[in-house]
């Protein structure tokens with residue numbers, strides 16, 4: 001009988017605490033034995049939830065790593081630019097690491113981390129949660145079964161809703177690629193380029209091109225009458241779809257964990273984004289909270305709100321990915337074409353259709369609908385991202401124990417290609433040219 005994997009949470013923020021939740025559901029598989037977190041409020045909250053002794057609570061990843069190896073593994077949920085510096089220390093201290101995406105912010109860091117993982121012989125797995133969602137997992141199995149024949153074109157889309165676009169990429173943490181070091185294609189869509197490379201299987205990408213811009217949030221698009229802060233001086237406050245009043249002055253509002261993150265108080269529930277009262281909201285949104293700002297007053301520093309990517313593969317296969325921010329509904333679409341048939345579906349509908357050529361039928365094809373029946377918020381017992389979230393720590397436990405990893409396994413060496421595609425696509429967009437996908441050929 002295996003002992004539960006002993007795990008320390010590093011960066012006890014929104015994401016890491018979701019994966020840590022696997023220990024509550026499956027204490028026989030995983031046990032949270034420590035926490036390293038800069039914020040005393042979040043550290044205390046994690047300590048209480050997992051009953052962690054004082055001597056296993058640390059003020060930072062750096063402090064933890066000075067103590068030698070105190071557990072089997074770490075969940076690293078720090079922010080994007082902290083991933084590689086903290087993970088290198090953790091690997092050298094002897095930990096295997098479950099690391100959030102994007103796992104690095106540039107190519108140099110990516111190869112540096114891969115080298116340190118190799119030198120230390122430790123394991124790193126990336127939280128590419130969508131590979132674990134039953135929707136994409138079933139699609140991967142369909143491709144592997146040969147049902148579609150040889151796949152020669154994949155079209156992926158990601159529509160980011162207007163409220164998500166603004167909460168994360170206009171007012172939020174990823175607004176300025178100069179400050180957060182992760183442009184929207186990396187922060188949002190490294191998942192999608194990872195899926196694209198994974199679904200293409202052994203096909204080797206050789207070249208990439210990309211176009212994109214900020215269409216909506218440039219200063220010249222600001223309505224003439226608009227003010228600077230929604231609740232303070234804007235006459236459009238009640239009609240604008242981005243109005244802070246319409247989006248954040250409601251109980252159980254969307255993106256609360258982002259919107260109220262600046263309310264650092266002794267009340268950890270507030271820090272974790274749970275329903276501050278209306279008076280607190282007004283004070284915050286008319287004060288320093290960036291979520292109270294007019295969206296056309298936000299610092300964008302060249303970030304895009306939509307971007308298209310085109311990839312050419314060695315044996316002539318092609319693929320496209322379109323990320324479009326600002327849509328009414330957030331959704332991911334997929335269309336895969338093989339020599340024997342095609343597959344088309346929408347992740348958020350949890351359904352896809354397989355069509356096969358069939359001359360004898362009236363329409364010229366047969367159609368089979370696969371409904372995975374993941375309903376509502378698509379969370380279920382396996383967590384958000386269409387049931388992907390909690391399947392990640394489940395597979396991480398197996399991976400660390402040396403058991404057969406699942407077909408979704410996002411070990412570091414299997415995650416490099418998707419991130420490389422992001423970095424080369426960004427280069428292609430900025431330099432307005434086709435860029436090679438060869439590692440040494442930039």
Ligand SMILES: NC(=O)c1ccc[n+]([C@@H]2O[C@H](COP(=O)([O-])OP(=O)(O)OC[C@H]3O[C@@H](n4cnc5c(N)ncnc54)[C@H](O)[C@@H]3O)[C@@H](O)[C@H]2O)c1
Pocket residue numbers: 010011012013014015016036037038039042059060061062077078079080082086100101102127128129187385
């Ligand atoms: N897999 C996904 O689908 C998904 C979705 C959203 C966000 N993310 C990624 O998850 C990561 C975390 O996002 P979040 O919203 O949870 O962030 P967060 O700000 O809520 O949490 C990060 C935490 O790390 C702590 N921290 C920073 N440096 C530290 C250090 N050196 N030692 C210890 N603690 C440290 C911070 O104090 C903070 O509490 C980001 O990289 C983000 O891009 C992934």
